[in-house]
Amino acid sequence: MPSTLKLIKSDLKRKQEIFRSDGADISFLRTCFTDGTSANILFRIASKCASYKLLAPAALLFQHINRVYNGCVIGVKAEFGPGFVIMHPIGVVINSKVKGGANITLESGVVMGDEKGKSPTLGNHIFIGTGAKIFGPITLGDNVKVGANAVVVKDVKSNKTALGIPAKSK
Template identity: 30%
Template sequence: MFNNLREDFAAHQRDPWRQGVWVMAVYRFGRWRYKVRPALLRRPLSLLYKFLKIWIQITTGVDLPCETRVGRRLLIEHFGGIIVSGDTVIGDDVTLRHGVTLGLRRTGVPGAPVIGDRVDIGAGAKILGPVRIGADAVIGANAVVLCDVPAGALAVGVPARIKHRQPALQEAL
């Protein structure tokens, strides 16, 4: 837990006032509490987590449940309006901006997004349903992604269209 917290802190430019640091600290605490044995000791930690999660939702506008599988160094670039489903899987070095939704397409229908490593998700983007976003992909601002995005591709528009980036452009990013 503490190694992940150090990496999360470094990803947020070692600034304790960035709300993404707070969100990640509560998320990592929520994941860590599952490892506490016996259950009698875990119960007060679970209660504390629930209060902290509600406090984080109110103060930052980010809903990141501990059931979500998050890789290392998730960067929450801008806070506010970020909703992540508990079934979502997020890879390493992913960037989220404000207004992003990663979740189910419809209530009661299983399947949440799987986000690859080093994915950059623009402001207001919605990634819905059992879609896979490949490594190094870029999701444009306000894109609504309902289908898989291959590695290194760009998804833009409503619904999102997949555009393959030029090799020189990929290196510049």
């Protein structure tokens, strides 16, 4: 597992790539001050603290700061690979048992929750649109897009787009 600093750097570089692909050629420094960046950094720090028993209270403190300052709650034991990007943190709620691969991008209001003790597992290169909800012991394959306000309660195979309530893969 890469160090926390390497993960943060990869998250920020990925966010900068997203802006560039949208036509905004912004500097790495400016990327550090865009919406959602502090939520990413606080999550990574809380996650690292949670991995050390003696620092567990600090993990909860960073999680609390993230909730108050950014309006999002991300479980300290949630796992995401490098390139994890929260574009807009308001309303993001992620259960501690969620596992995600590399290059996952979230918009505002995304909820990933538990059902009967089991949470979603996400592959690599995932985009989750504004207001999307993903619940239970489901798997999103690689290169999946989840549309705005979709409610995903079944597995989504790689290279598919999930749309609707309940979401259907296309």
